[in-house]
Amino acid sequence: MTDAAVPKASAGFRMPRIWSESMQLNIGLIIFSIIVLSLLTQLFIIPSSYLDGELTSRLKPPGWGGHVFGTDQLGRDLLFRVMGGLPWSLGIAGMSTLILAVIGTLVGLTGAWYQNWIRTVVLLAISTFVAFPFLVLALVMVAVVGRGYWPITLTLGIIAWPAVARVIYAEGRALLQREYVLAAKLFGVSQWSILFVHVLPGIRPTILVMAAFLFAVMLILESALSFLGLGAPLNEPSWGNMLADSRQYLVNAPWMMFVPAGAIVSAVISLNLIGDGIAEISRKRARAVEV
Amino acid sequence: MSMVAEKESTASNDAAGTPILSVRDLVVEFPRPNNTPFRAVNGVSFELRQGETLGIVGESGSGKTMIALSILGIVPLPGRIIEGSITLLGKRIDNLSLAELQKVRGNDVGIVFQDPMTGLNPVRNVGSQLKESVRRHQHVSAAEATEIAFHALDDVGIPAARDRLKAYPHELSGGLRQRVMIALALINHPDLIVADEPTTALDSTIQAQILDLLRARLDKSTIIMITHDLGVAAEICDRISVMYAGRMVETGSIADVLSGPRHPYTEGLLAAVPKFDVRRPTLVPIPGQPPTADDAITGCSFAPRCTHAQSKCNERPELELIDGRPVSCWFPRPGAAG
């Protein structure tokens, strides 16, 4: 003889697939999809002339002779070049983000899980890597392996994972101290099960948000490394290389700088919007879930 | 019986004076996106006379804390007082500016919160907080303020009060912190004290200490005591008002309400509490759950859980005097007589 009334389910709990409740996320996703679409486009429609320039049409302003964004010092079309830079810039940033997210999550969770010497080692490792001089590592990589996709990707991934690890460590520890985790343990639920059922879903939003922000940071770092000559091979159209090229023509052909800079800025902004949007949604959900 | 009669006669004598605090038809609303606003307090009226302790008793979500916050002028946004008036010492205080409110708080109204850590500044020592409050409301020198602060701590039974002036809130135990909070509430001799669950966070032996202190120290003060615990209310209140879903369902002297509850909710609450009875009768719970913000209630808000509800209860009952006590129920319980 007990009660039966349960409050009505609050409607609209599931987020629509494409158009989310966060306007920031929507705008960020639109910009980012345009960028990715152009990446795909250039993979399939490669104009034969986008790498070898036409010396007669050097340093032409945007709109000249069908060159929408103008040409560079070797007469190469800047639109095609900035599109051609996508596999380099976005590819390197994306892959290194994936690497750092995986390493950071694994290391952070390991530190949160164990309460013994393993935790000490993990925390020590994080501090050590934070203190490691990033440019020196990049130099060593280039010296040993040479300029290319993997050296720079690995450099970036290895350098940035402690940021993720530290946050995941803190959040994982907080989650593991929740009473429902203790309850599960006392019910005899296995450790793997606790990890996959209670802990990983709890830190998923954090990983996504951090990945979006760090993606943007990686994009900038990749450009910086290429700009310094430690990134993509010299003639490859990475956005950093393009910026490096533009240095000598700042006065005569400023569009050479504006085009790659605009690409970097719009990609970074869209990624930050995505990160903010995910954070906003996860905050809203957490409120709805943990009232 | 004679004791009850005596209480009533003193109450009616006091009734001649003007009330210290008068709340009329108070409505506090919280707007909700894509939804009707939630009425945390839904038309509450009461008066408080000099020297009286009124207990406002209710469960979580009943709106009892919102009444206290309304009196203090700190209803959390986006909540708003949309109707009614609050009059303190003959002066409307529900429409004051922030600066005017600051003066009222501390000067005319003292506050004791459930958690002293929210009422005390964690990075300043106890003495400086007491002194600041003294000097904001009284024109005294720093040395005089120190003396006043010392006596304030001493009066609430804090041992080694002189040394404690230099203590930070986190260095004190929960019981001592609550004593400091009470000292702070009393230091400017306010006309009204609002105590929101002052003993809820404390252990029972410490709760007993604080209740004793409140009884001894605040006998002459006028107090509104917000609590969820009928037992605590029974210890120090003269009158209690029982709240349910933003409304007062019953008001009366503590003896009347405990020995002869007229509203079925009050009756149900009393039946649901264990009472040190060797016979250990099965507790009679109130069925169902308290209404949530989403439950649209047109009639009596307790009707869905009331075992005595009839079709008439689909209409909203108003407060009516039953044996001189305001009760809002179409079918009041017989009370002590039955």
Next chain:
Amino acid sequence: MNDTTPSSNGYLLEAVDLKVTFRAPGGRKLHAVDTISIGVRPGETVGLVGESGSGKSTVALTLMRAHEPEGGTIVFDGQDITHFNERRLKPIRPRLQMVFQDPYSSLDPRMTVRRIVAEPLKAHRFGTRVQINKRVDDLLEQVGLPPDAAERLPAQFSGGQRQRIAIARSLALEPKALIADEPVSALDVSIQAQIINLLRNLQDRLNIAFLVIAHDLALIHQISDRIVVMYLGEAVEEGTADDVVGRPQHPYTVALLSATPVPVVGGDAERIVLTGDPPSPINRPNGCRFHPRCPVARDRCRTDKPPLVEIEPGRKVACFYSGEMPPPRDLWAHEKEESASTGD
């Protein structure tokens, strides 16, 4: 149902001289629980009462083997489980379960009620998916939740309903012993009685050995057969519920009783207000742990520690001057009134 092997004194779950210490900041020892012995028989409810810092929750978690005891033994169902590792504990877990205080933090907010209640079932390979679903539906019905509750999230329930979900989860594997740590203190008064009655009914039906931990002596008296009173990690008094509440021997029990407010007119107990705060378990007073706050303490109490002695069968007190303070409440007043009125 009689496949349990209680020990000689009939206890299904028993702790003997249990001792738990934690390391406090600064390397000092925090004596959370100091040589407590407690036992629960099948079908019996034992109430463990004490204030915060008395170590009562630590007793619960140590019995559940969430803490490692420093000394003493824990015997469950005839097995000494004191030093079992997680692998050996696994077959014990289904028979020894726990209900937590706060139904807001003890349920994973991201899981549906079905997944929450099914979690222990899955962990112990209860059966097929269909069998598990059936069991979950049965359990939800047993604790008085509507069938459609299973597909919702905890946030969509009130505190009392969440505690029902938590109880359903604890009962999923048909435990023989259940430990409840403050099972109703996070709930509203009108809901508390629902949960208390639910626990009592379930216990009657399932013949569980039930250990309830609470700070509220009135509540503990309402549901327990026997009561153990704890102060600063030690048991100070033990006996049947009516004895402890009606004829308290230890001054602390008397003070606790008088400090428990009950909403009854004229039922106000004679008040004994203890001075001071409970001492810290890091820095305990010598002699009797209670002497700095005790109204009847004498010189001896400052130096000698009174042992917990059995004054009657099943009745234990740790005080040199036990029974000096009169009980603050006359539990049998109504009987006298009744006999007086029939005598007239």
